[in-house]
Amino acid sequence: MVTGRLPEQPIGDASEQVVNRHLVAAALRRLTQEHRDVLRECYFRGSSVAQAARALGIAPGTVESRTYYALRTLRLAIEELRDVE
Amino acid sequence: MKADPYARLDAAYLLGALDADERFAYEAHLAVCRRCRAGLAEISAIPPLLAGLDESVFAAPPEAARVPVPDTLLPRLLQAAGPGRARRRWLTTGLGLLAAACAIALIVIVVPSSGGPKTAPRAMTALVATPVDATIALQPRSWGTEIDLTCWYQRGPAEPSSDRYELVAHGAGGATYDLGNWRLAPGQRVIFTSGTALTETQIKNLQVTEPNGPAILAFALPPLSRAAGR
Numbered sequence: 001m002v003t004g005r006l007p008e009q010p011i012g013d014a015s016e017q018v019v020n021r022h023l024v025a026a027a028l029r030r031l032t033q034e035h036r037d038v039l040r041e042c043y044f045r046g047s048s049v050a051q052a053a054r055a056l057g058i059a060p061g062t063v064e065s066r067t068y069y070a071l072r073t074l075r076l077a078i079e080e081l082r083d084v085e
Numbered sequence: 086m087k088a089d090p091y092a093r094l095d096a097a098y099l100l101g102a103l104d105a106d107e108r109f110a111y112e113a114h115l116a117v118c119r120r121c122r123a124g125l126a127e128i129s130a131i132p133p134l135l136a137g138l139d140e141s142v143f144a145a146p147p148e149a150a151r152v153p154v155p156d157t158l159l160p161r162l163l164q165a166a167g168p169g170r171a172r173r174r175w176l177t178t179g180l181g182l183l184a185a186a187c188a189i190a191l192i193v194i195v196v197p198s199s200g201g202p203k204t205a206p207r208a209m210t211a212l213v214a215t216p217v218d219a220t221i222a223l224q225p226r227s228w229g230t231e232i233d234l235t236c237w238y239q240r241g242p243a244e245p246s247s248d249r250y251e252l253v254a255h256g257a258g259g260a261t262y263d264l265g266n267w268r269l270a271p272g273q274r275v276i277f278t279s280g281t282a283l284t285e286t287q288i289k290n291l292q293v294t295e296p297n298g299p300a301i302l303a304f305a306l307p308p309l310s311r312a313a314g315r
Contacts (some may be wrong), residue, residue, distance in 0.1 A: 026133045027140040032304040040143035043135050046237060046274060049102045067096035071128040078134070079114050 027077035035070035038063055091118065095125040099206065100131045101237060103276070108208055115205070125205045129222065133233060134189070136276040173245070179305050206235060209293065209302040217269070219293055221304045228280040232264060232291065235275040247295040254281055255289045266296065 028036060041052035043061070053060040091114045098111050115121055206220035216238045221309050224231040234252060240244060252264040264279040281288070285306065292300040 021137060025138060027212065028138075028142050029146045031089075034168045036143045036145075039100070039135070040140065042097065042100040043132060043274070044138075044140050044143060046240075047102065048104055048240075049097050049103075052102065059091075063102070064097050067100060067102070070095045071099070071131050073095040075128055075131050078131070 015050050024078060027074055027081055030077040031070060031073055034066060035073060039070050039074075040064040042067055089118070090124055090125065091121050091122070095098070095121065096128060098125070099129060101218075101235070112208060122205065129205045133235070155307050185254060206233065207304065209291075210302045212292075212300050212303050215301045217250065217293065217301055219302050220290060223285050223288075223306075225285055226280070229280055230288065232279045232286050232300075234270055234277045234282065234293075235274065236267070236280070236293070237269055238269065247270075247298070249296050250281055250301075251294050251296060252277065253292045253300070254283065255281055255292070257287050257289045264291075 001027060028039075031039075037056055040046040041055055042049070045055075047055060049060045049063045052063045056063070056064075087292050091111055094103065094107070094111050098108060115125065166227045206222040209221055211218075217236065218239045219234055219236040221235075221257065222233045224233070232252070232254075248270060249266060250269060251266040252262055254262040258261065262281055262283070264281060265277070267275055267277045269275050270287060288306055290303055290305040292304075293302040294300045
C-alpha cells in the first residue's frame with residue numbers, strides 16, 4: 001500500500017483540455033517504431049516486461065527504458081498537437 | 086552514488102507491465118521517493134488516452150505520413166527551445182489532423198493540462214482469489230472526485246467467474262454508493278471513468294464487486310490522507 005501522497009493541486013475545469021483519439025493516433029505516429037512497439041506490447045497486448053522483451057528480442061531493462069521514453073515523448077507530441085488549437 | 090533502480094519503472098508500472106512483486110516493490114519505493122512520484126505524475130495521464138485505439142496505429146505509418154521524432158527530442162523540448170523549423174512542421178501537420186478530427190464526432194477524453202500533477206494510479210488489493218486486477222486513481226474535481234479505474238485479467242489458469250463488474254464506494258459515514266458497472270472480456274483492458282460527489286476525504290474505500298456478489302478488489306484510502314484532506 002502506498003501511503004505517500006502526491007502533492008495535490010486544484011485541477012480547475014478551466015485548465016482541462018480535450019484530446020481526442022485522432023490526436024492521440026497522430027501523436028503516436030511521431031514516435032519511433034521502437035517506441036510504438038513497446039507500447040503495443042505492454043499496453044495493447046497486455047504483455048509483462050519479460051513477455052515484451054521476449055517478443056521484441058530485447059533486454060527487459062530496454063523495455064523499461066523504452067516505455068519510459070515512449071510515454072514522455074508521446075506526452076510532448078500530444079501537447080504539441082493540442083497547442084495548435 | 087548508486088543510480089535509483091526504480092527511476093525508469095514508472096511507464097512499465099502505468100502500463101501494467103510489472104509483475105506483482107515488482108509492482109509491490111515499486112509502490113513501496115514510491116512512498117519514500119519524491120523523485121519517482123514526480124516522474125510518475127508526469128506521465129500518468131497518458132496511458133488512459135491509449136484506450137480504444139486500434140492496434141493498427143502502433144504499426145509503421147506509410148512513409149508519406151511519417152514525421153519521425155528523434156530520441157534526442159525530449160531533452161531538446163525540455164529546454165523549451167523557441168519555435169523553429171520542426172515546430173512549424175508539426176504545426177502544419179497538426180492543423181490538418183485537427184481539421185480532420187473536428188469533422189468526425191469522436192469519443193472525447195478529458196486530460197488535464199500539463200501544469201498540474203495528477204494523482205498516480207494505485208493498485209487495488211485482491212480480497213479473494215481472482216484473475217481480475219485493477220488500478221485506481223482519484224482526482225479531486227470541483228464537483229467531487231473523479232475515479233479512473235483500469236481493469237484487466239491477469240494471465241494465468243484462473244477462469245473469471247463473471248464478465249461483469251461493479252464499482253462501489255463506501256463513504257466515511259457508512260453509506261454505500263453505486264458508481265457504475267462494466268463488462269470485461271478476456272484480453273481486454275477496460276478504462277472505466279466514474280465519479281462521485283463525495284470528496285476524497287469522505288471516501289473510506291472503493292471496491293470492485295461481481296454483480297450481487299462479494300467484493301473482489303478493494304482500495305482503502307490512507308487514513309492519513311483522509312485526516313489531512315481539505
